[in-house]
Amino acid sequence: MYINWIFASxxxxxxxxxxxxxxxxxxxxxxxxxxxxxxxxxxxxxTFSYAIGSYSTRRGLKAGITFSLAFTxxxxxxxxxxxxxxxxxxxxxxxxxxxxxxxxxxxAGAGFMIVKRxxxxxxxxxxxxxxxxxxxxxxxxxxxxxxxxxxxPALHGFVAGWGFGAFALIIYTVLAPATHSAAWGWxxxxxxxxxxMIMQAIAGAIFGWIAVRRGLTQQAIRxxxxxxxxxxxxxxxxxFMIAGIFGQLFPKxxxxxxxxxxxxxxxDTLGIAFVLVIVCVMGVGGxxxxxxxxxxxxxxxxxxxx
Numbered sequence: 291m292y293i294n295w296i297f298a299s300x301x302x303x304x305x306x307x308x309x310x311x312x313x314x315x316x317x318x319x320x321x322x323x324x325x326x327x328x329x330x331x332x333x334x335x336x337t338f339s340y341a342i343g344s345y346s347t348r349r350g351l352k353a354g355i356t357f358s359l360a361f362t363x364x365x366x367x368x369x370x371x372x373x374x375x376x377x378x379x380x381x382x383x384x385x386x387x388x389x390x391x392x393x394x395x396x397x398a399g400a401g402f403m404i405v406k407r408x409x410x411x412x413x414x415x416x417x418x419x420x421x422x423x424x425x426x427x428x429x430x431x432x433x434x435x436x437x438x439x440x441x442x443p444a445l446h447g448f449v450a451g452w453g454f455g456a457f458a459l460i461i462y463t464v465l466a467p468a469t470h471s472a473a474w475g476w477x478x479x480x481x482x483x484x485x486x487m488i489m490q491a492i493a494g495a496i497f498g499w500i501a502v503r504r505g506l507t508q509q510a511i512r513x514x515x516x517x518x519x520x521x522x523x524x525x526x527x528x529x530f531m532i533a534g535i536f537g538q539l540f541p542k543x544x545x546x547x548x549x550x551x552x553x554x555x556x557x558d559t560l561g562i563a564f565v566l567v568i569v570c571v572m573g574v575g576g577x578x579x580x581x582x583x584x585x586x587x588x589x590x591x592x593x594x595x596x
Contacts, residue, residue, distance in 0.1 A: 303553045305460060308468035318465055321555075324459045326358075326493070331563040332389075332450040333361070336397070336492050336524045340443040341497035342575065343404060343519025345511050350498015352594040354491040357443035361490075362483025362578035364451030365461065369479025373472060381454055381462065383541070384506035389453040390534030390566075396449060397527030400442050405435055405520030435516040453464035455563070457482070457553040470487020500579075510586040514579065521578040525571035533562055 300317050302324065308314055326333065337357055341350035368380060454462075465478035505512065537544035547561030556563075 302343075303555070305464050308464065311469075314453075314465050314468055314478055315498050316389030316480055318481035319455055319485040320462065321460060322482040322487075324485075324554065325556065326480070326486040326489025328554065329564055329567040330556050331530075331566040331570075332393075332453045333357070333486065333490055334493075334567050335522065335530075336393075336443065336446045336450060337494055338497050338571045338575055339397070339400075339519045339522040339526070340438055340446075341494035342500070342515050342579070343438045344494075344498050344520070345515035347495050347499040351491055351495040353438075353443050353498070354494020355487060356440065357447040357494075358483065358490045360444040360447030361451045362480055362487055365479035365483040366476040367479070368451070368458070369461055369466045369482075369546075370472075370476035372466040373469065373475025374480075377462040380452060381459065384538060386453050386455075387534040387537035387541075389450065390530045390537065393446065393450050393453075394527040394530030394534060396446055397523045397530060399527070400438065400446070401520045401522070401524030401527060403436060404438055404516055404523065418537045425508075435513065435520070437516070438519065451483075456558075496521045505584070506586050506590070508595075510590070514582040515588055516584050518575055518578045522575040524571055525574045526566075529566060529574075533566055537562070 300313060300320070302317065302320055305317055308317070340353035340357065344350045344353045368377075371377065371379070450468050461478050463480050465476050465482075469475050469477060533544070544562055547559040549559055550557060552558050
């Protein structure tokens with residue numbers, strides 16, 4: 291009876307009355323799971339890129355967890371700060387645009403590090419060095435592609451977490467204050483991050499599995515996966531930067547969205563955030579994956595005939 295009462299009191303769309311700790315825990319966790327499974331510009335493009343770029347189910351799972359752990363840390367910090375009354379410092383209108391620009395820069399930089407163009411800038415602090423790639427060597431070896439660095443999804447997860455929407459506002463303005471203790475103000479954000487991590491880990495494993503289920507050799511899988519990841523991060527990063535700059539210059543136009551009538555956050559409206567997901571994952575990522583797979587299969591058929 292008690293459990294039934296708790297679930298009956300949970301409102302994931304617009305929670306206003308929080309009955310107690312069990313309600314806080316379940317609400318935060320379920321909101322995180324919804325956040326992780328619905329199209330979200332702060333998670334899907336990055337998880338897709340690094341999971342595909344891992345070219346295995348296990349490493350894809352690891353990439354999803356790495357991203358989500360950093361995201362969880364950020365949300366726990368932000369939740370605690372919200373309890374202490376500092377949420378106004380990171381919930382102002384133009385912050386999402388700033389996050390878009392910063393995340394876009396990080397994505398584009400990572401994309402260039404994975405797929406080398408004529409010049410690739412490695413951020414080997416304290417020096418910034420440019421390495422030139424010989425186009426002849428490019429055709430003879432795989433020196434033009436690099437595996438993603440382990441810290442990349444973690445850095446992106448922490449930075450992307452500062453973007454906010456309906457989920458974040460519920461955590462900061464409803465759940466965190468409901469803990470009634472500075473010692474526990476971080477808990478709703480952490481549980482929200484854990485809910486997101488569960489779904490993103492599953493998504494990462496699926497994306498990694500997709501990368502290996504194409505009937506290709508291990509070397510070809512690596513080339514397809516890394517080219518897909520590199521392109522998604524590079525061009526997706528550019529799309530993020532354009533969206534952020536556009537939002538700063540034309541906030542009213544950037545705020546235009548289509549109301550779907552679905553009472554699920556991330557699905558209730560279709561706007562610039564949804565467009566970013568489509569452009570990055572289904573557009574650049576999907577097209578590159580299909581095109582590169584066809585190219586590698588053509589190479590295999592050609593070599594077998596010859």
